[in-house]
Amino acid sequence: FSGRTKLDDELLEDLEEILIESDLGVDATMQLLDDLRDRASEIGEVDIGALQEVLQNEIKQLLSNGSHAVQPESQDGPQVIMVVGVNGSGKTTSIGKLAHQFKSKGKSVLIAAADTFRAAAMEQLENWADRANVDIIVNRKAKDPASVAYDAAAAAISRDVDVLIVDTAGRLHTQGNLMDELQKIHRVLGKQIENAPHEVLLVLDATTGQNAIMQARHFQKVVEIDGIILAKLDGTAKGGVVVAINRELDMPVKYIGVGEGIDDLQLFDPEQFAEALFY
Amino acid sequence: QLSENLENVLKKLRGRGKLTEKNVSDGLREVRRALLEADVNYKVAKEFIASVKEKAIGQEVLKSITPGQQIVKVLHDELVDLLGLERSELELKGSPPHVIMVVGLQGSGKTTFVTKLGKQLRDKGRSPLLVGADVYRPAAKDQLKTNGSKVDLPVFVTEHNRVLDICAEAKQTARKNHYDVLILDTAGRLHIDEEMMDELSDVKQQMQPDEILFVADGMTGQDAVNAASEFLGYLDFTGVVLTKMDGDARGGAALSIRSVTGRPIKYMSVGESMDSLEPFYPDRLANRILG
Ligand SMILES: Nc1nc2c(ncn2[C@@H]2O[C@H](COP(=O)(O)OP(=O)(O)OP(=O)(O)O)[C@@H](O)[C@H]2O)c(=O)[nH]1
Numbered sequence: 001f002s003g004r005t006k007l008d009d010e011l012l013e014d015l016e017e018i019l020i021e022s023d024l025g026v027d028a029t030m031q032l033l034d035d036l037r038d039r040a041s042e043i044g045e046v047d048i049g050a051l052q053e054v055l056q057n058e059i060k061q062l063l064s065n066g067s068h069a070v071q072p073e074s075q076d077g078p079q080v081i082m083v084v085g086v087n088g089s090g091k092t093t094s095i096g097k098l099a100h101q102f103k104s105k106g107k108s109v110l111i112a113a114a115d116t117f118r119a120a121a122m123e124q125l126e127n128w129a130d131r132a133n134v135d136i137i138v139n140r141k142a143k144d145p146a147s148v149a150y151d152a153a154a155a156a157i158s159r160d161v162d163v164l165i166v167d168t169a170g171r172l173h174t175q176g177n178l179m180d181e182l183q184k185i186h187r188v189l190g191k192q193i194e195n196a197p198h199e200v201l202l203v204l205d206a207t208t209g210q211n212a213i214m215q216a217r218h219f220q221k222v223v224e225i226d227g228i229i230l231a232k233l234d235g236t237a238k239g240g241v242v243v244a245i246n247r248e249l250d251m252p253v254k255y256i257g258v259g260e261g262i263d264d265l266q267l268f269d270p271e272q273f274a275e276a277l278f279y
Numbered sequence: 280q281l282s283e284n285l286e287n288v289l290k291k292l293r294g295r296g297k298l299t300e301k302n303v304s305d306g307l308r309e310v311r312r313a314l315l316e317a318d319v320n321y322k323v324a325k326e327f328i329a330s331v332k333e334k335a336i337g338q339e340v341l342k343s344i345t346p347g348q349q350i351v352k353v354l355h356d357e358l359v360d361l362l363g364l365e366r367s368e369l370e371l372k373g374s375p376p377h378v379i380m381v382v383g384l385q386g387s388g389k390t391t392f393v394t395k396l397g398k399q400l401r402d403k404g405r406s407p408l409l410v411g412a413d414v415y416r417p418a419a420k421d422q423l424k425t426n427g428s429k430v431d432l433p434v435f436v437t438e439h440n441r442v443l444d445i446c447a448e449a450k451q452t453a454r455k456n457h458y459d460v461l462i463l464d465t466a467g468r469l470h471i472d473e474e475m476m477d478e479l480s481d482v483k484q485q486m487q488p489d490e491i492l493f494v495a496d497g498m499t500g501q502d503a504v505n506a507a508s509e510f511l512g513y514l515d516f517t518g519v520v521l522t523k524m525d526g527d528a529r530g531g532a533a534l535s536i537r538s539v540t541g542r543p544i545k546y547m548s549v550g551e552s553m554d555s556l557e558p559f560y561p562d563r564l565a566n567r568i569l570g
């Protein structure tokens with residue numbers, strides 16, 4: 001006999017466990033398994049390997065909705081990238097990595113230290129600017145992040161840089177006044193440079209569970225999010241919550257953070273990501 | 280306190296006499312969903328539901344409430360029980376200087392917590408010294424120094440980057456200046472990074488801490504069990520701190536961590552300011568997890 005099994009409850013439960021433990025969440029998991037059940041009844045008898053492949057493909061499709069790189073050449077004037085997200089997700093580190101990537105592609109890069117709140121946030125970003133060998137706009141006396149954004153935009157224009165990357169303080173999406181502050185920074189950038197920020201990237205910690213969906217929803221309401229940087233994917237967390245986020249908000253993952261070094265930023269690969277969910 | 284949906288579903292369960300297996304299975308199916316949506320680990324949720332089921336079946340249905348509500352009562356009590364019935368305090372035994380080691384994954388909130396804990400201990404009459412043992416993160420020492428000066432606490436940092444020496448020198452400084460508690464801020468690290476985990480084991484061995492606190496981000500998902508069990512394996516930590524609980528994360532990671540390590544949750548960090556540190560209340564968290 002060929003060792004094949006029908007799509008029975010035990011098999012579905014195994015698949016359910018894999019998907020839930022990857023942080024896909026109950027809704028997305030149920031949806032995928034329902035689709036699978038319908039498919040399987042057409043295919044007839046199946047083995048778990050084949051089913052896994054169907055799921056992987058489904059997930060890969062769900063995640064292939066956006067261009068996964070940020071294109072600096074599409075702008076005539078500085079391309080402005082604003083980086084946002086909750087506390088400790090990996091924003092400042094990701095900016096260091098991004099700056100290095102653009103720089104090594106021959107772009108001129110300017111970083112704005114618009115986190116005027118957290119202890120040693122400016123020093124931390126200065127260190128990254130130094131390592132990436134790019135300039136940084138920082139004002140130790142500034143209390144208002146929008147003022148740093150303003151100065152940075154002005155500098156970006158006068159120095160004719162290709163890319164301006166703006167770091168912001170971590171904030172919980174439940175803090176209304178801080179979300180307003182983010183909107184203000186966004187506005188200030190737009191007033192200085194047409195259509196700025198051209199890219200707003202939400203940094204999500206790959207170890208975060210279903211709350212990442214709330215984060216995406218709320219941040220999307222205050223600033224239009226163009227894409228996600230999924231950081232800390234070098235750990236054991238799978239980051240499956242981006243599948244749910246994509247389904248609901250059509251928000252693509254653009255980059256993944258895979259370590260604390262300056263080179264540890266990769267372009268998001270939906271196929272690789274989908275496969276890794278099943279390891 | 281339960282979410283609308285869960286409440287309604289459970290209210291619908293009817294019955295007389297004893298709670299039947301069907302009553303309980305139907306009710307618990309919804310509860311399992313709520314737990315998973317609250318980020319409780321899959322296997323932990325499964326085990327937990329099984330133990331609740333066992334407790335609930337055959338119970339006499341109480342007169343004043345529906346079987347559904349009774350299941351909820353069993354569930355809630357089991358959850359509080361698992362989360363830790365007793366308030367668990369910091370245990371600093373023996374002679375000073377006491378050592379508290381703070382560890383966890385990257386960005387979980389350790390440096391901030393170290394400062395808050397120092398402030399609390401100082402306000403209770405102790406004399407803490409914060410120790411900057413993170414030699415990797417850019418500006419980590421600056422961050423701790425700035426935090427320390429904000430709350431008027433002494434911070435020990437060195438020019439060099441040898442972690443074990445930093446800890447040893449800090450202890451000497453504590454003895455010399457009569458600080459009675461050392462709080463060690465360590466670098467965030469992955470539980471699968473053997474070299475970095477060994478570093479923590481070495482620090483533990485050298486410093487013989489009274490407490491080792493595992494600081495976990497309150498919004499952690501299914502992965503909470505992996506990091507927690509690895510850190511437990513290397514360090515046999517004595518307590519857990521949940522951070523960023525001022526957000527709207529349900530906090531199911533707490534149940535997962537507690538369930539796989541058996542260690543008490545000692546603190547909840549509820550904000551960025553230096554006085555947002557609370558003791559842990561199991562029934563408050565139980566309500567939050569259940570939605
Ligand atoms: N392993 C790993 N660690 C990372 C990654 N990205 C960031 N980190 C670490 O996560 C921690 C937090 O990173 P930050 O860049 O300070 O995060 P942030 O979002 O700027 O934090 P706040 O500004 O405080 O909100 C640091 O210890 C980083 O080294 C990653 O991809 N992998």
Ligand SMILES: Nc1nc2c(ncn2[C@@H]2O[C@H](COP(=O)(O)OP(=O)(O)OP(=O)(O)O)[C@@H](O)[C@H]2O)c(=O)[nH]1
Nearest residue numbers: 087088385386387388389390391467523548549550
């Ligand atoms: N809202 C909120 N933010 C917090 C809380 N605890 C820490 N933070 C913030 O989370 C971010 C990370 O905190 P850190 O103390 O730097 O975290 P860490 O674990 O020391 O990070 P690494 O040393 O890089 O591993 C900072 O922006 C803190 O202000 C909390 O309870 N609530």
Ligand SMILES: [Mg+2]
Nearest residue numbers: 091092115170
């Ligand atoms: Mg930052």
Ligand SMILES: [Mg+2]
Nearest residue numbers: 389390413467
């Ligand atoms: Mg730290």
